[in-house]
Amino acid sequence: MTNLRDDPVGAATRAEERPVITLRGVKKYFPVREGVLQQIVGHVRAVDGVSFEIRQGQTLGLVGESGCGKTTLGRCIAGLTDTTGGGIYFRLSEADRMFLDEMDAVGQDRQTSEQQAKVESIERAHRIDRLKGETWRTYRRNCQFVFQDAFSSLNPRHLVKDIVGRPLRVYKEASGTDLTERVVELLESVGLGRQHLYRYPHQFSGGQRQRISIARALALDPEFIVLDEPTSALDVSVQSQILNLLHKLQQDRGLTYLFITHDLGVVRLMSDEIVVMYVGEVMERAGAQELFASPRHPYTEALLAANPDLLEGDEEAEMRGLEGTVPDPARPPRGCKFHTRCPVATPRCGWEVDDAVAWLSDNSTILEGLGGVERSSDFESVLRFAEPGTAAEAESLLASAAIPDAMRAALVELDQDGPELRIRFEEVDRVRLEDVDVGHMTSCILHTSQADLDSRP
Amino acid sequence: MTAPAAAPLSDKTASRVASVEELRIHFDTKAGRLHAVDGVSFDIFDGESLGLVGETGCGKSVTARSFLRLIPVPPGTYAGGRIHFWSKEARQTGGSPVDLLQVPASQMRDIRGNRIAMIFQDPGKALNPALSIREQVAEVFYQHRSEDLLDGWNGTPPRPIRRAAGQRSGKLEWLAFKVPPLRSPARRLRKRVDDLVGDALAETQIPNPRKIMTSYPHELSGGMKQRVMIAQALACNPDLLIADEPTTALDVTIQARIMELIRELQLRHQTSVLYISHDLSLVRRICDRIAVMYAGRIAEIGQTRHVFHDPLHPYTRGLLAAIPSLAHQRGELAVIDGTVPELIDPQPACRFHTRCSYATDLCGRLDPPLVARPGLRPVACHGYASPDELGVAADQLPRLDRDAP
Numbered sequence: 001m002t003n004l005r006d007d008p009v010g011a012a013t014r015a016e017e018r019p020v021i022t023l024r025g026v027k028k029y030f031p032v033r034e035g036v037l038q039q040i041v042g043h044v045r046a047v048d049g050v051s052f053e054i055r056q057g058q059t060l061g062l063v064g065e066s067g068c069g070k071t072t073l074g075r076c077i078a079g080l081t082d083t084t085g086g087g088i089y090f091r092l093s094e095a096d097r098m099f100l101d102e103m104d105a106v107g108q109d110r111q112t113s114e115q116q117a118k119v120e121s122i123e124r125a126h127r128i129d130r131l132k133g134e135t136w137r138t139y140r141r142n143c144q145f146v147f148q149d150a151f152s153s154l155n156p157r158h159l160v161k162d163i164v165g166r167p168l169r170v171y172k173e174a175s176g177t178d179l180t181e182r183v184v185e186l187l188e189s190v191g192l193g194r195q196h197l198y199r200y201p202h203q204f205s206g207g208q209r210q211r212i213s214i215a216r217a218l219a220l221d222p223e224f225i226v227l228d229e230p231t232s233a234l235d236v237s238v239q240s241q242i243l244n245l246l247h248k249l250q251q252d253r254g255l256t257y258l259f260i261t262h263d264l265g266v267v268r269l270m271s272d273e274i275v276v277m278y279v280g281e282v283m284e285r286a287g288a289q290e291l292f293a294s295p296r297h298p299y300t301e302a303l304l305a306a307n308p309d310l311l312e313g314d315e316e317a318e319m320r321g322l323e324g325t326v327p328d329p330a331r332p333p334r335g336c337k338f339h340t341r342c343p344v345a346t347p348r349c350g351w352e353v354d355d356a357v358a359w360l361s362d363n364s365t366i367l368e369g370l371g372g373v374e375r376s377s378d379f380e381s382v383l384r385f386a387e388p389g390t391a392a393e394a395e396s397l398l399a400s401a402a403i404p405d406a407m408r409a410a411l412v413e414l415d416q417d418g419p420e421l422r423i424r425f426e427e428v429d430r431v432r433l434e435d436v437d438v439g440h441m442t443s444c445i446l447h448t449s450q451a452d453l454d455s456r457p
Numbered sequence: 458m459t460a461p462a463a464a465p466l467s468d469k470t471a472s473r474v475a476s477v478e479e480l481r482i483h484f485d486t487k488a489g490r491l492h493a494v495d496g497v498s499f500d501i502f503d504g505e506s507l508g509l510v511g512e513t514g515c516g517k518s519v520t521a522r523s524f525l526r527l528i529p530v531p532p533g534t535y536a537g538g539r540i541h542f543w544s545k546e547a548r549q550t551g552g553s554p555v556d557l558l559q560v561p562a563s564q565m566r567d568i569r570g571n572r573i574a575m576i577f578q579d580p581g582k583a584l585n586p587a588l589s590i591r592e593q594v595a596e597v598f599y600q601h602r603s604e605d606l607l608d609g610w611n612g613t614p615p616r617p618i619r620r621a622a623g624q625r626s627g628k629l630e631w632l633a634f635k636v637p638p639l640r641s642p643a644r645r646l647r648k649r650v651d652d653l654v655g656d657a658l659a660e661t662q663i664p665n666p667r668k669i670m671t672s673y674p675h676e677l678s679g680g681m682k683q684r685v686m687i688a689q690a691l692a693c694n695p696d697l698l699i700a701d702e703p704t705t706a707l708d709v710t711i712q713a714r715i716m717e718l719i720r721e722l723q724l725r726h727q728t729s730v731l732y733i734s735h736d737l738s739l740v741r742r743i744c745d746r747i748a749v750m751y752a753g754r755i756a757e758i759g760q761t762r763h764v765f766h767d768p769l770h771p772y773t774r775g776l777l778a779a780i781p782s783l784a785h786q787r788g789e790l791a792v793i794d795g796t797v798p799e800l801i802d803p804q805p806a807c808r809f810h811t812r813c814s815y816a817t818d819l820c821g822r823l824d825p826p827l828v829a830r831p832g833l834r835p836v837a838c839h840g841y842a843s844p845d846e847l848g849v850a851a852d853q854l855p856r857l858d859r860d861a862p
Contacts, residue, residue: 065708240779240790247788306713321713
């Protein structure tokens with residue numbers, strides 16, 4: 001494996017490697033059910049259109065705060081849950097991916113029948129939810145999973161020998177003495193030994209259990225392992241043992257990792273490329289060194305500022321946090337999903353009615369007086385108040401300096417008519433992930449060409 | 458940020474808020490007596506923040522909880538030692554301290570949440586899900602500030618109102634508050650409590666405290682719940698605030714906001730803070746001094762800056778080197794081999810000797826005390842002792858390479 005830490009761009013070497021996993025617009029929605037009949041009233045958009053590829057022998061770090069969909073995405077990739085839309089492809093060649101992208105751009109109706117047949121054959125051979133029989137088994141044995149909690153992911157009633165030997169038994173790789181020997185080999189490769197064969201999980205410490213989990217994942221000599229927060233339950237001194245072990249195994253066996261974590265220090269150390277997620281979407285994607293040296297998204301900057309030890313130079317730097325909370329993924333913000341908490345938001349970032357209501361509801365008299373919100377779209381609505389006085393108060397609040405400048409600039413219409421207050425925001429499209437540098441993508445409009453920024457405050 | 462907020466700490470005469478001496482807390486288990494805390498001593502000075510760091514099971518939370526006598530007895534036992542505590546009055550008048558392990562339960566009730574307050578690890582579990590935020594924060598005022606609640610009353614308030622202000626109302630007394638003679642004083646009391654709760658919440662930068670007051674814990678986000686806990690803890694302006702991993706359950710960006718908030722409130726109220734954490738990089742940003750704990754003992758204690766720049770104890774060195782940082786190459790993180798030793802009936806030996814790369818025979822049979830030697834801060838390692846002090850030959854002492862930690 002090439003050491004990308006010495007390679008400032010890293011893209012040149014990266015492009016030569018074959019992609020193991022390719023994601024194209026992956027979506028995973030969970031239905032929200034309500035009422036006696038349990039009717040579906042909405043969807044939690046856990047993963048909302050994520051695309052990237054993981055190349056042979058590389059580690060891709062997936063970072064984000066809790067609830068941003070990173071674990072769900074990992075489970076989708078491992079085939080543990082189905083996807084709502086988009087596709088996850090296994091060993092999809094670059095040419096095929098480009099063909100599929102091209103066909104998507106053309107649209108299904110306008111494709112010729114040969115083109116359709118080709119798309120069909122590619123999907124059947126590579127898309128994991130369409131794999132059948134032998135190819136599906138090949139995928140399953142080549143894609144393994146290490147879970148976050150080593151306490152609940154090992155069956156307490158099984159011996160270590162059975163836990164680690166189970167995959168070998170299922171795939172009829174070994175049996176009898178041969179199986180035991182294989183298990184011993186695996187245990188030795190993770191720093192355990194023969195003496196641990198006939199013990200139960202509760203007899204091990206957290207770090208040792210995580211080693212057993214890793215041995216189990218390695219049993220079938222897979223190509224790709226999803227590591228879902230493998231060290232977040234461990235102490236620092238044990239964490240360093242596990243991280244070193246994972247690196248050594250990668251070197252020895254040419255493994256490809258998807259490393260899911262919320263710890264930026266760990267992800268920088270372990271990854272070649274990093275994907276930053278927020279509320280189900282990719283905010284930024286870049287080589288590990290590049291991302292830390294020059295983040296191009298305010299969310300990434302905020303994550304780094306919250307842990308200034310990760311930055312070079314000033315070790316006395318102040319730690320800075322973010323105001324507000326992560327938005328509800330059942331009603332994600334329009335435009336850029338980060339605009340509600342972004343310190344550098346512009347009027348073009350997707351301000352909408354919900355943002356105005358959120359600001360108004362911080363004032364209790366206005367909140368109590370608010371009778372209803374009639375929206376004609378996410379950007380336009382009529383707020384109905386009990387009394388004209390409250391409406392006037394709400395109007396003056398929305399026009400005052402208490403509201404972020406960018407939001408006020410985006411408010412193109414603010415009319416009070418008796419007890420009614422009509423508000424309309426500038427409509428914006430969803431932001432897209434765009435290339436800003438070689439191997440560096442961001443979805444922030446400040447760094448891309450997506451919006452005309454003349455209206456910046 | 459690391460600038461000490463308090464009086465110069467090198468000055469040993471700086472007034473102390475609390476002083477822990479040889480604290481021992483044991484737990485009876487089936488396997489034997491577990492020495493969770495085994496001879497821990499440290500001082501907390503006025504206005505400073507002291508960080509107590511260590512890995513899981515090193516006894517840091519048990520130490521913190523013993524300040525408020527929150528250890529369940531049995532299985533726990535306070536096997537020895539003292540925790541002296543000076544309240545504000547005692548410090549001003551030069552009065553004598555109280556021993557928190559000896560004071561009667563009634564006096565302990567006065568201290569808990571009033572003079573010493575605690576912020577717990579998981580705000581989701583520490584708040585009562587069945588009570589509104591107002592009721593939970595108001596309880597602190599009812600319990601400890603009932604005279605304040607009756608401030609500004611013309612003459613003596615009626616007895617039922619006095620009882621209500623101390624949360625001592627009888628079973629049906631609330632009915633009397635609904636009808637005229639007591640209705641308006643009851644409302645007045647309620648308004649006074651609302652104001653105090655509102656102020657306490659506003660101080661933790663909660664937007665729209667009046668709205669939060671009527672909500673229940675499940676309606677709030679993790680960061681907001683932690684703010685409520687902080688409001689509750691600081692409501693009585695305590696002399697000592699114990700924060701037991703207050704941000705472990707939170708996301709990094711929220712964590713940074715909460716840390717800033719605690720720091721800011723600490724400076725404003727001149728409160729001393731005992732900060733428990735396993736996250737070294739966090740502690741480094743907010744604490745004036747830190748004490749590193751290992752297996753029920755303090756390994757070393759000193760000014761944060763000094764401990765980070767020049768760690769003395771081999772355990773501290775290992776711990777600092779194990780944090781992924783800029784300097785590390787992949788696969789080359791420093792590792793402390795082995796695991797934390799069993800704390801059941803431990804032998805008189807250095808607790809770290811089984812994992813220490815410098816350990817000698819001596820470390821396996823003689824327990825190093827935490828002592829400050831000339832020119833050094835207190836550290837519990839034989840490597841800094843002189844041969845005469847222990848009465849052994851010089852080659853029996855572990856040789857620590859001081860320049861290359």
